Amino acid sequence: xxxxxxxxxxxxxxxxSACQEAPQRATEETKxxxxxxxxxxxxxxxxxxxxxxxxxxxxxxxxxxxEYKITRKRGTERPYSGAYHNYKKPxxxxxxxxxxxxxxxxxxxxxxxxxxxxxxxxxxxxVGTEIDKSLFMTRVEVHCxxxxxxxxxxxxxxxxxxxxxxxxxxxxxxxxGK
Numbered sequence: 001x002x003x004x005x006x007x008x009x010x011x012x013x014x015x016x017s018a019c020q021e022a023p024q025r026a027t028e029e030t031k032x033x034x035x036x037x038x039x040x041x042x043x044x045x046x047x048x049x050x051x052x053x054x055x056x057x058x059x060x061x062x063x064x065x066x067e068y069k070i071t072r073k074r075g076t077e078r079p080y081s082g083a084y085h086n087y088k089k090p091x092x093x094x095x096x097x098x099x100x101x102x103x104x105x106x107x108x109x110x111x112x113x114x115x116x117x118x119x120x121x122x123x124x125x126x127v128g129t130e131i132d133k134s135l136f137m138t139r140v141e142v143h144c145x146x147x148x149x150x151x152x153x154x155x156x157x158x159x160x161x162x163x164x165x166x167x168x169x170x171x172x173x174x175x176x177g178k
Contacts, residue, residue: 036145063096
């Protein structure tokens with residue numbers, strides 16, 4: 001009987017130890033998976049950053065109603081209503097949700113669509129893309145690679161040298177001057 005009790009306690013100890021180690025490993029793996037390399041304009045170099053993950057409630061507290069609707073719910077502002085569609089000051093356009101550098105004023109052009117348009121991002125790693133089949137059409141959505149904020153869509157009718165038009169919602173951006 002005494003041997004059975006000692007064996008039972010030993011087995012219980014092993015189970016508890018294994019359960020405590022598993023979450024630590026999962027956390028370390030998650031941390032590694034959440035680190036990405038992006039281009040930072042101020043440092044003029046690629047840096048490693050941690051992906052930003054927040055709950056819906058937290059995003060609602062941090063963003064205005066319009067910013068939340070556009071960046072988290074994949075909304076679209078009305079054409080010609082945004083602060084940056086006709087904005088001409090030099091600088092960098094950052095993600096309104098996490099502050100990551102996204103576009104340079106040097107790649108901005110007037111597409112005539114009513115939204116700020118760029119022919120390329122600061123670096124390909126700073127934005128992500130995803131197929132969007134909403135509104136009975138297929139488009140390519142562009143989002144911030146760090147926090148997943150919806151920015152707008154990419155079209156193949158832009159100017160040289162890329163031929164791309166990153167059609168971006170002003171509400172999803174924050175301009176920082178040079």
